[in-house]
Amino acid sequence: MLNAALLKQTVRENAVLWTVLTGVQCLMVFSVAMNAPIAAAGVAYYNLLPGIFAGIYAITVGNRLICAKVDRGTLAYVLATPVRRRAVTTTQAAFFGGSLLAMCALGAAAHCAGAALSSFGLTGADVRTVLELNLGLFLLGWAFAGICFAASCVFNLTKHTIATGGGLVCAFLLLPIMAMFGQNYAFMRHLTIVSLYDVPAIMAHSAGWFWGLVALGMIGAAAGAAGSWAFTRRDLPL
Amino acid sequence: MEHAIEITGLTRDYGQGRGLFDVDLTVAPGEVFGLVGINGAGKTTMIRHLMGFLRSRRGRCRILGGDCWRQAAELKRHIGHIPGEIAFPDVKTGLDFLELQASYTALRDLARADDLAARFDLDVSAPLKRMSKGMKQKTAIVAAFMSGASVLLLDEGSTGLDPLMQKVFTGLVAEEKAKGRTVFMSSHMFDELEAVCDRVAFLKEGRIIEVARIAELGGNEAVKEYKIEFAAAEDYQAFLARRFDLTRRQDQFNQASVRIARADIGALFQALACLDVKFITQVPRTLAAHFAAKYHDTEGAHHA
Amino acid sequence: MGMSTQHPESDSAQGPRADSPTRLHTPVTPAPAAPPRAGGPRPAGAVIAVEHLTKDYGHGRGVFDASFEVGRGEVFGFVGPNGAGKTTAIRHLMGFSAPQSGRTSILGFDCWAQPSQIHSSVGYLPGEIALPEGLTGSQFIRFMQGLGGRADGARLAQLLDLFQLEPRGTTKRMSLGDKRKLAVVTAFMGDPEVLVLDEPSSGLDPIMQERFIEFLRQEKGRGKTILLSSHMFSEVQAVCDRVAVIKDGRIVSTVRVDDIRHSETKTYRIKFAALPDFGAFLTGGGIQVVFADQAEMTVEARVRDGDVKALIQSLAALRVADFQECKVTLEDHFFHLYARQPQEGRPWNTPSR
Structure with missing residues (x-):
């Protein structure tokens, strides 16, 4: 179902953005780990910044993977060959998921490396915490990616994709921040999927965080599958 | 398979x-x-249906017997396509693009692409971003023809080409035809269509209002128009008296235009034999004139 | 209204012309045109004058020793492949480039030294249209009116109507055809005396092309002087009085379109109904036969207008199945000038750079 030629081309097209975002993230988490123990740094760091990075990546790359190619018309060349539309969406989705996973894996590695080199040291429990945090981060990104990918599959114009997919992701990222402005806004925490990535619960090794992540995974998969389904059935202005 | x-x-x-x-x-x-x-x-909507980019809501499109929507991917093995608007993917050079296209079609041998590029005097190693409109068009042409597809769908395939390259393009289409390939092409240029097409359909407001056979136009009509000038007014008047199907009279030049069916050509010469003819010239019906007449006919019908 | 060109014949006004070399075994295509008489009389009071213009961009590109004049009310065409120097010449006329040597002038003003004098009476349509971003079509029109200092609402409305242009949308979202129409409208809206048009009708659909050709004829009738470059032979043949063919930066031929259209020596393709008639025609003599195909019972005969009576009398006595004229077109003339030794297997290959 995957198309190797398309995958190679997609990797080439997105390599720069991925490298920059991943590199910056790794440097940040590395320096955080150097300066604070994992137990302390976890909540402060994972609650906000990486989610924003994942959001930026999902919005930009999500649009590029399908919609931008339709908007610019370059997809005509791919679909003028015996490549199925389903193969296009599957390949692009595989790249999306894979690149996010790699981003989070490298982030986890950088975190562990930073901790190991710091004066605080790195225990087996720490590694587990970091891996769980980054798994959650990956699934949050995965859900964002699914939403942006679905928008990318459905719309012909970049601006509509960015407005819809990007708008949702931004709203999800901003709502928890709004919720911090007092009791009256606290309900907003329940309106965002970001809450399904429960960083304090992961840090505290308390129960329940796992199912939130499962939900995120399912949101991403369902949105992506729905987008792909729509893409294979709709008219393309190529 | 009856129809391509x-x-x-x-x-x-x-x-x-x-x-x-x-x-x-x-x-x-x-x-x-x-x-x-x-x-x-x-025009483009039609080609998009044939390419399987649009799903037909009513009616159906088939290529080589296969449904253009349901078998879109399989059919592409046999289809070469030039899109109406050329937008290349993010690769550096023309060659990178051709190689990318070749990798989608699992085409290994780029010899034909080389040959085509040489014919079009195209430097494929040039960066796509710095290519002129004409060079981009040539690159798209090479991509469409390099795999030896048996059906070619060309949406304004020669826009931006100069007359010399236009000729290379029409030569290429003629060559593909000689190999038995089917070509479906839209164009704004009647000259080009007259040069290569067997039939040409004229589309107006989504309907085909006329399909012309090129072999029956451009001077080869079954009913031809001739313009004849006479040396003297008496001969001119004598000719007018013969009641041929006159399309135009220019009394000041002793000039008459007549429509004559093939079968009546003998009669025309017999009538002219005893008159003092200064010149006779044919007024061929061009594709442009043919369609313009049809177009304005339908305009009239609309307003009536 | 038709797309075909209709105009009074003026064949008899032409002087005699040497016969082109005899051609054999080219059944359908018309004979390669012998170069018709170049130039014709110099137009009185040239509006556009190019004298020995040279601009060498290296690698054989540029314009070399080009000279021509365009008279008042004349339509002058440029044909040639891309890179032959058409746009370079036009850029000099617009005062965008300084000549290396030679001189260009419009209405007596030097194009390089006094470009502002020229721009007020020249309408220009660039070949590559780059419209400023973020404007709507109407804003662009107003912007151009502001630059030109001319505004004629009635004419503008007329042009918009003629070319069916709705200038409300932003230029960025316009189709190529609409952009070209917008450029046509802005070039003509100030009703300038001189028009310099670089491939004006590329991107227009056939009906608009027809309308544009008709419009150019009217403007010519109003005494406008027009220089245009084009890739479309049919368009050039329909509107131009004279045409220059440019090859590698040099004007290799300037022809009067009428000379091509109304050649005094015509070639006819005659098909006979039966073999005896075919044979009788060939043995009859007196008529120059350039091609004969017995299987098809077809001949091609080259006849000067003065001798056409003999042809008619000979055909009146025979059974003729079909009678066609093989026309020589501007396109034939062009490709005759551009003809090269065909290379192996690549009949139309041009030399690689």
């Missing part, structure tokens, strides 16, 4: 009179079929 391309009852209503309405057409294997019409008449 078969469109039956294709209707696609975009509202406000735009779209395609009840289009029926067939293109035989080895035929070169042209499509003209004003912008927005539906």
Whole structure:
């Protein structure tokens, strides 16, 4: 179902953005780990910044993977060959998921490396915490990616994709921040999927965080599958 | 397989009179079929249906017997395509692009692409971003023809080419036809269509209003028009008295234009034999004139 | 209204012309045109004058020693492949480039030294249209009116109507055809005396092309002087009085379109109904036969207008199945000038750079 030629081309097209975002993230988490123990740094760091990075990546790359190619018309060349539309969406989705996973894996590695080199040291429990945090981060990104990918599959114009997919992701990222402005806004925490990535619960090794992540995974998969389904059935202005 | 391309009852209503309405057409294997019409008449919509980019809501499109929507991917093994608007993917050079396209089609041998590029005097190693409109068009042409596809769907394939390259293009299409390939091409240029097409359909407001056979136009009409000038007014008057089908009179030049069917050519010469003819010239019916007449006929019908 | 060109014949006004070399075994295509008489009389009071213009961009590109004049009310065409120097010449006329040597002038003003004098009476349509971003069509029109200092609402409305242009949308979202129409409208809206048009009708659909050709004829009738470059032979043949063919930066031929259209020596393709008639025609003599195909019972005969009576009398006595004229077109003339030794397997290959 995957198309190797398309995958190679997609990797080439997105390599720069991925490298920059991943590199910056790794440097940040590395320096955080150097300066604070994992137990302390976890909540402060994972609650906000990486989610924003994942959001930026999902919005930009999500649009590029399908919609931008339709908007610019370059997809005509791919679909003028015996490549199925389903193969296009599957390949692009595989790249999306894979690149996010790699981003989070490298982030986890950088975190562990930073901790190991710091004066605080790195225990087996720490590694587990970091891996769980980054798994959650990956699934949050995965859900964002699914939403942006679905928008990318459905719309012909970049601006509509960015407005819809990007708008949702931004709203999800901003709502928890709004919720911090007092009791009256606290309900907003329940309106965002970001809450399904429960960083304090992961840090505290308390129960329940796992199912939130499962939900995120399912949101991403369902949105992506729905987008792909729509893409294979709709008219393309190529 | 009877038809290379078969469109039956294709209707696609975009509202406000735009779209395609009840289009029926067939293109035989080895035929070169042209499509003209004003912008927005539906040419690109038709080609998008054939490419499987649009799903037909009513009617159906088939290529080589396969359904253009359901078998879109399989059919692409046999289809070469030049899109109406050329936008290349993010690769550096023309060669990178051709190699990328070749990798999608699992085409290993780029010898034909090399040959085509040489014919079009195209430097494929040039960066796509710095290519002129003409070079981009040539690159798209090479990509469409390099795999040796048996059906070619060309949406204004030669725009931006200069007359010399235009000639290379029409030569290439003629060559593909000679190999038995089917070509379906839209164009704004009547000269080009006259040069290569077997038949040309004129599309107006989503409907085919006329299909012309090129072999029956451009001087080869069954009923031809001749313009004859006489040396003297008496001869001119004597000719007018013969009651041929006159299309135009220019008394000040002793000039008359007549329509004559093939079967009546003998009668024309017999009538002229005893008159003092200064010159006789044929007024060929061009594709442009043919369609312009049809176009204005239908305009009149609309307003009536 | 038709797309075909209709105009009074003026064949008899032409002087005699040497016969082109005899051609054999080219059944359908018309004979390669012998170069018709170049130039014709110099137009009185040239509006556009190019004298020995040279601009060498290296690698054989540029314009070399080009000279021509365009008279008042004349339509002058440029044909040639891309890179032959058409746009370079036009850029000099617009005062965008300084000549290396030679001189260009419009209405007596030097194009390089006094470009502002020229721009007020020249309408220009660039070949590559780059419209400023973020404007709507109407804003662009107003912007151009502001630059030109001319505004004629009635004419503008007329042009918009003629070319069916709705200038409300932003230029960025316009189709190529609409952009070209917008450029046509802005070039003509100030009703300038001189028009310099670089491939004006590329991107227009056939009906608009027809309308544009008709419009150019009217403007010519109003005494406008027009220089245009084009890739479309049919368009050039329909509107131009004279045409220059440019090859590698040099004007290799300037022809009067009428000379091509109304050649005094015509070639006819005659098909006979039966073999005896075919044979009788060939043995009859007196008529120059350039091609004969017995299987098809077809001949091609080259006849000067003065001798056409003999042809008619000979055909009146025979059974003729079909009678056609093989026309020589501007396109034939062009390709005759551009003809090269065909290379192996690549009949139309041009030399690689």
